[in-house]
Amino acid sequence: MIEDDYANTTVPLPNVTSMIISKVIEYCKKHVESAKNEDKKTAEEDLKNFDSEFVKVDKDTLFDLILASAANYLNIKSLLDLTCQTAADMIKGKTPEEVRKTFNIKNDFTPEEEAEVRRENAWAFE
């Protein structure tokens, strides 16, 4: 919204709860304040700590934040990267079975189909 010259336009945000909006505002405020800080080193460390605490939320909230930060009107790239990286960290390092369990993913492959996928990408599963 900063590119458009409308400082007071209302922004339509369907399906985003007020809780999520206030979290997004909290994030943006912190990042703006941090940029004004003269002492760059402590500002950077402080922001890192803020970011890692910020994403310690339940999965519901994490997905809502991902969707909100990606929403075309908001488009907050740094928040999108932070929340997606959190989701990525929850996936990598887990076995497929563990990932399915964490995210409630239903395995709809037949055993033969699953074996074929494993074969096609053999090295990834080593």
Add this chain to the structure above:
Amino acid sequence: MSSENVDMLSRLPEEIVSHILSLMPTKHAVRTSILSKRWKYSWMFVTNLDFTENIRHSHGLDSFSEFVDQVLKFCKSPQLNLFRMHLVTLSWLQRPSVSKWIDKAVRLNVHELDIQVNVLELPLSFFTCKTLTKLRLDHIAYDHDVWESVYLPCLKTLDIAIYTNPLVNAFKLVRGCPILESLSLEVQCCKNEEDYLFDVPTLKRLKLTLYCSQSFNNKVVLIVPNLEYLFVGGNLCSLFVMEDVSSLGEATVSFTNLSVGYLWVELLNGLNRVKSLSAQADGFPYLGNTFCSPLPIFLNMKHLELKGFCQSGLISKFLENSPELKHLCIEKVYELLLQEPGYTSWIEPKLVPPCMLTNLTTIKFSNCKGHKCDIQLLEYVLGNAEVLKKVTIIWESLSTELQMQLCTQLLKVPRASQDCEICFHARTTYVDKLIYDW
């Protein structure tokens, strides 16, 4: 709506799923193909390819190579943001086809290449890649071929660590980037090389780490009128000639070996217009002897950070020569030897340094062991700095009694600045902070 039983992850839009998969090593992204039918092909749309491996036997190398070939074949992204290949293999194994893979990445319009391999080979297409904006090359050796002429019209960030010589190829790369803004070069210098000339009008950030094993009589010449930040590190064996550093605001010098005093003073002379300086050395050369020219005057310097074995005489010289100094940080390292007079004891300046009358606002002294010269320095500053607002002292490895004694001693000093606050902290005790605020 709770996600107790709902699979929210799979419901995310495809672009977001690709984004998430792009933020992990490619091996893990490909593994998601087995989660469910919805996930079978999602990994093919990642915009980052990240292969980091340590290969110890030829079977491992074969299957890894097949994997990379497969991923590159099926990658459906019209444009790669990042291609990262950090591959450490045992030297007797067959060389992996890194050149072929880089070629494929270039054809996928890659923006960022991050390559760390035993032996670097670059395909022809690399040297004229029109999409590359960021390049990192970190390798142990490379073929002694002289590279093709280089033209990388979009490259802004270049980061090279090279341990074989000569540096002809590295400089070819630097000269072949018309809009280069950020350069980091880590090299092993050797005798008989030509002077290093950096003539890059677009450069804003430069980091030079030079390791020299023998006496090395070359010059490093900097013609970088738009440079804002400079880092120089390694060991200091070269004469730095700052022919044009007119925009330089911030500099960091960090050396392990600073035995040649005059080279250091020449370097500082070239940096005398910076606003912010951080100087770190295992030991700073003694500037008291007559063979060493004096420190320059730092007309614009507002921030100064000194880390390492810095004797009190050096600190007071910096204070004398920096009329605009506002913030001073000292992080001290203590050596047991050196008893030369003036080297470790505090010598009061003849006149109060000008910065202390009008500008010096904060001082931070970390790793302080409370030696006599340290306390004398602090007492002098407290007693003479008229606009001082905050003094922070972090005690290192002191007994509680000694800390109390020193804190009391410093608190009793009559302060030149009425607004001055002193904060004491301590490390290596279980109490995180001891704060006495007066």
